[in-house]
Amino acid sequence: MCGIVGYVGKQKAVSILLEGLKRLEYRGYDSAGVCVLQSGQLDVAKKIGRVDNLTREVSQRRFGGTTGIGHTRWATHGGVTDANAHPHLSSDAKFALIHNGVIENYGQMKQFLIGKGYTFRSETDTEVLCNLIAYHYAKEPVGNNGTNRFLESVRKSLRHVEGTYGIAVLCVDFPGELVAARKASPLLLGVGDGEYIIASDASALISRTQNVVYLKDGEIVHLTPASFSITTLDQADVSPVVDKITWSITDADRGDFAHFMEKEIFEQPLALENTMRGRFSEDGSTANFGGLNLTAAELRQIDRFLFCACGTAWHACLVTEHLIEQFARIPCEVDYASEFRYRNTPLHSNTLFFVVSQSGETIDTLAALREAKRKGHKVLAINNVVGSTIAREADGGIYQHVGPEIGVASTKAFTSQLMVGAMIALYVARLRDMSFSDGVKYVNALKGAPALVQRALEQAAHIQEIAKRYAQYHDMLFLGRLSLFPLALEGALKLKEISYIHAEGYPAAEMKHGPIALISESCPSVFFAPTNEIFPKVVSSMQEIKSRKGPVIAIVTERAELPSGLADEVIAIPDCHEAVLPIVAAIPVQLLSYYIAVERGCDVDKPRNLAKSVTVE
Numbered sequence: 344m345c346g347i348v349g350y351v352g353k354q355k356a357v358s359i360l361l362e363g364l365k366r367l368e369y370r371g372y373d374s375a376g377v378c379v380l381q382s383g384q385l386d387v388a389k390k391i392g393r394v395d396n397l398t399r400e401v402s403q404r405r406f407g408g409t410t411g412i413g414h415t416r417w418a419t420h421g422g423v424t425d426a427n428a429h430p431h432l433s434s435d436a437k438f439a440l441i442h443n444g445v446i447e448n449y450g451q452m453k454q455f456l457i458g459k460g461y462t463f464r465s466e467t468d469t470e471v472l473c474n475l476i477a478y479h480y481a482k483e484p485v486g487n488n489g490t491n492r493f494l495e496s497v498r499k500s501l502r503h504v505e506g507t508y509g510i511a512v513l514c515v516d517f518p519g520e521l522v523a524a525r526k527a528s529p530l531l532l533g534v535g536d537g538e539y540i541i542a543s544d545a546s547a548l549i550s551r552t553q554n555v556v557y558l559k560d561g562e563i564v565h566l567t568p569a570s571f572s573i574t575t576l577d578q579a580d581v582s583p584v585v586d587k588i589t590w591s592i593t594d595a596d597r598g599d600f601a602h603f604m605e606k607e608i609f610e611q612p613l614a615l616e617n618t619m620r621g622r623f624s625e626d627g628s629t630a631n632f633g634g635l636n637l638t639a640a641e642l643r644q645i646d647r648f649l650f651c652a653c654g655t656a657w658h659a660c661l662v663t664e665h666l667i668e669q670f671a672r673i674p675c676e677v678d679y680a681s682e683f684r685y686r687n688t689p690l691h692s693n694t695l696f697f698v699v700s701q702s703g704e705t706i707d708t709l710a711a712l713r714e715a716k717r718k719g720h721k722v723l724a725i726n727n728v729v730g731s732t733i734a735r736e737a738d739g740g741i742y743q744h745v746g747p748e749i750g751v752a753s754t755k756a757f758t759s760q761l762m763v764g765a766m767i768a769l770y771v772a773r774l775r776d777m778s779f780s781d782g783v784k785y786v787n788a789l790k791g792a793p794a795l796v797q798r799a800l801e802q803a804a805h806i807q808e809i810a811k812r813y814a815q816y817h818d819m820l821f822l823g824r825l826s827l828f829p830l831a832l833e834g835a836l837k838l839k840e841i842s843y844i845h846a847e848g849y850p851a852a853e854m855k856h857g858p859i860a861l862i863s864e865s866c867p868s869v870f871f872a873p874t875n876e877i878f879p880k881v882v883s884s885m886q887e888i889k890s891r892k893g894p895v896i897a898i899v900t901e902r903a904e905l906p907s908g909l910a911d912e913v914i915a916i917p918d919c920h921e922a923v924l925p926i927v928a929a930i931p932v933q934l935l936s937y938y939i940a941v942e943r944g945c946d947v948d949k950p951r952n953l954a955k956s957v958t959v960e
């Protein structure tokens with residue numbers, strides 16, 4: 344949450360910062376601001392609302408410098424006001440700071456600084472840190488042992504901070520220099536041609552360079568126009584490793600689509616191909632994962648799986664649980680990462696522990712990983728962002744390879760997590776009792792998934808028409824069974840997050856135990872009704888809704904025969920293998936939510952109160 348970008352180089356900083364902020368806007372969009380260091384002063388512009396507001400403000404003033412910082416905010420401390428927007432200046436106007444994260448002990452530090460005569464214009468924890476840096480700078484009039492006084496005052500201040508941060512700082516006395524640091528908030532350094540860009544997310548720098556250094560917790564980077572150096576809070580030197588980002592600027596562009604979410608929904612056939620690429624055995628009967636760092640013998644010892652994640656990724660884990668238990672016959676448990684981290688769940692040595700996170704930066708999922716590692720347990724990660732904190736801290740894992748997901752509502756990352764889960768179930772099943780021929784059938788089914796998803800996408804126009812008829816409801820239920828119960832949860836989450844319609848997901852039969860009280864003409868139910876052995880049971884749940892005048896939208900597989908007149912709307916998806924069904928079934932609920940949100944005039948890619956990647960607790 345919140346986006347950070349900083350520039351040191353020869354170009355006019357402000358346009359690079361604004362472009363970076365535009366690309367970072369999906370990380371937070373309450374307010375935005377920039378600060379440029381020019382002619383010995385820090386020029387700041389900040390505005391509540393979207394980056395476009397800021398761009399208008401900036402265009403009315405002269406921002407000529409070649410060093411600057413920019414921020415797009417998702418409010419934590421202090422309301423959404425121009426004053427609370429970043430960058431913040433120290434009260435002596437010597438420092439400007441942008442910050443992602445939460446400084447937990449800011450109250451104490453603020454009292455201390457007020458006692459020293461520092462004044463505050465905002466309610467933020469960030470301004471406190473900015474003044475603390477100014478305080479240490481003023482206290483230490485010359486650099487110690489030839490060290491850089493700017494850098495050392497940041498380092499000293501950070502030693503007092505409890506909480507999390509990704510920061511970038513400018514100092515008027517050091518034109519052309521920038522200091523940045525991180526602890527539990529993502530930060531990477533782009534190494535360009537005669538320029539450096541610091542950012543919380545690769546999308547902010549990808550238009551200028553693909554060469555990046557992923558900063559680790561406790562590291563501080565010092566940029567000058569000619570060089571950069573990385574040290575730790577304890578002043579130890581760090582040898583940087585320059586990595587290459589594998590995707591390019593076109594992957595982060597919306598193209599002709601109206602929204603990133605729409606683009607990402609329609610990208611799913613390709614995204615699934617990319618997730619599978621190179622991951623099947625030569626004999627075509629199982630999956631291969633280079634990054635698990637576990638031998639077949641070690642995997643055979645596993646007697647329990649535990650998956651931790653948040654939100655949509657948690658739903659993907661529930662489907663994986665179903666498939667692992669169904670095909671590999673190994674008990675599997677799924678926990679919310681935010682609960683796991685405080686719950687003291689037993690973790691026995693034969694439990695295989697996975698965290699799942701598209702961004703690889705979700706703080707609760709990261710904390711779950713760290714809690715398990717603290718106990719000496721091995722942690723594997725399913726993750727989409729190469730170089731993310733979770734990817735780096737895990738002992739092994741599986742990358743999703745779906746390219747950047749920019750729409751705040753997760754779509755292609757979700758179906759690719761389902762694909763990875765289905766492949767894990769296959770892999771462990773084949774180490775146990777699944778036969779060669781069942782393995783081949785399973786692999787062929789997975790390979791066929793992109794084409795089936797494509798067919799489901801062909802229902803888009805039909806679903807759009809349905810969306811028009813249902814856009815004005817205030818409540819909706821999503822009901823499914825077995826592997827499609829998590830899809831009911833996901834359908835409800837997608838709808839509420841982008842259209843603000845209250846929605847709940849339930850196992851279809853559970854509806855009788857309470858939620859049926861909600862049913863009336865004004866509460867439609869979306870049912871998943873695939874052809875399988877419990878199809879008749881799902882039909883009777885539908886009948887119970889119908890007899891209470893509840894409108895029914897049925898998502899059926901093509902061979903399913905619904906009693907006529909039972910469903911008000913029918914969306915047909917292809918019949919498919921059990922491991923592929925949840926992937927294909929995701930498409931109609933993604934499209935339905937998307938079109939309903941568009942119909943209601945909602946800002947689909949930037950839903951209220953949300954931001955991509957929840958990096959604060």
Ligand code: F6R
Pocket residue numbers: 653654655656657699700701702703704705708751752753754836837840956957
């Ligand atoms: C919903 C959504 C969120 C995320 C959740 C975890 O559409 O995107 O529920 O799934 O915040 O995010 P990651 O996977 O980045 O850990």
